Amino acid sequence: MSATNFVRQHIRTLAPYSPIVPFDVLSEQLGLPIEDIIKLDANENPYGPSPKAIAAIQDLPFPHIYPDPESRKLRALLADFLQVSAEHILCGAGADELIDLILRLVLDPNDAILNCPPTFGMYAFDTAINAGNVISVPRLPNFALDLDAIEATVAEHQPKIMFVTSPNNPDGGLISDADLKRLLALPMLIVLDEAYIDYADPGASRMHWVPDYENLMVIGTFSKWAGLAGLRVGYGAFPLALMQYLLIIKQPYNINVAAEAAAIATLQDMAYLQHNLQLLIAERSRLTEKLADIAYLTPLPSQSAFVLCDVTGDKQAADLKQTLAANGVLVRHFNKTGVNNMIRISVGKPEHTDKLIQVLKELE
Ligand SMILES: Cc1ncc(COP(=O)(O)O)c(C=O)c1O
Incomplete structure (x- = not known):
């Protein structure tokens, strides 16, 4: 056999x-x-990375001790940076880990996600790993979301969750406030992926919207703006109702001590x-x-x-x-x-x- x-x-x-x-x-x-x-x-x-991030890795005091499972120090600094209180914030080994974690949290086999290609490939890939189905509503030729088609698809198929990338990868366009509000009014979870938001015009992030919506999660990463792609540190803001479950299902030591030290030093060298x-x-x-x-x-x-x-x-x-x-x-x-x-x-x-x-x- x-x-x-x-x-x-x-x-x-x-x-x-x-x-x-x-x-x-x-x-x-x-x-x-x-x-x-x-x-x-x-x-x-x-x-x-910041030279201070490199120095922090070189000077690690306790590499032989497991990291803080709740990344408390890092989350406290992120709260300041993201303008969201630490109780909403969860860190992951890259935004990639958070995407997988969110899907593991919500998908039963054969549940559907709504995806709007062309976009980042990991949403569909992680959905397949988690035995979910991907319902695609392609973006318009100018890469804007097709809001009418999305609303019709939600009514017909009841996807549990939708991923929206802003700025979108690969075109670099942002979602408007009006379009995001239309999506948030639909009966599903919205994950706004802001991996590249720090390259956009100031004020473009909606991370601080999270406490006002039961169905909004916003994720970001140290990979792109902070030069730490190799160290794998991502973060996200989540509704409190989901935080309790995310903390239960995440690997306890997902942010290693080198990654946490580098991320902390980065936030102190803005x-x-x-x-x-x-x-x-x-x-x-x-x-x-x-x-x-x-x-x-x-x-x-x-x-x-x-x-x-x-x-x-x-x-x-x-x-x-x-x-x-x-x-x-x-x-x-x-x-x-x-x-x-x-x-x-x-x-x-x-x-x-x-x-x-x-x-x-x-x-x-
Ligand atoms: C839109 C988008 N989200 C998330 C990621 C993953 O980021 P991380 O390196 O934090 O896993 C990428 C990486 O290319 C990306 O393009």
Whole structure:
């Protein structure tokens, strides 16, 4: 008998998520030294963490002792940063862990989530792992949510929960207050994923709305604005009625001591992080302008850590991605409904933009 027979039925047919390739493997694949690789494919912060976060990891007093299961110190600082009281806040090993935790909390087998592609892939993937069904209501051609279709779908299928990404990945657009309020009036839970909100105009976050709604959760992460993607720290604000269950089902030591120390040091060094964020936001404008000058690309305006581009003329997004990679520049390409023949480029340092544009110009 094969061991496969013991694997849960719905997991046997699951297609794997394709995560990014690590630096050293890439270096070998491309035949380039790591320092020559310009990584604009996963929206990491090219300036990296605060030096104080690195120092905090180097100086860990008790790495041999389990971490605080309630991440009390980190949550107290997050309360200040997010303008929501600590009792609403839960931390996870990345926002990814929180997405999975939320689904484990609410989905019985065959329950449905409402998903609005094109968007971040983990909502559908984690739903499949949790034996749920995904009902898709595609975004409109301009990437806005199709509110009428969403309302009709909720009435017909009663999904338990919906994920809304703002700014959305891959286009970088925000949901409006009016649209979010329309969603919150529906009989389901709303998870607002604000992984990139710190790159948007000031005041764009709705994290502080959470205490006013029974059905709103908002998640964020240290991966993008704080340069801690490798340490895996995310956070979210949740209705108190859900907090009690989330605390029961989460792994007790999900935030390790190095990650917690780095996140705490980050929140105590906001001027450093804000400075780099301002550099990236300015660079996003310059990148967008330069991309608009490339004959076969049409960049979309973005409030996020990346710029999505339509590839036009006789050029193919897949070929562009390959050519850029051969030159040491990594980007994401898409070839599916809603994002057909498009590339997504993370905002990097000015010298990264210059190298990218140089390679793209040579292809004109
Ligand atoms: C929209 C969105 N949400 C969540 C995440 C996951 O973030 P984390 O690194 O905190 O797990 C990502 C990462 O790319 C993302 O794009």
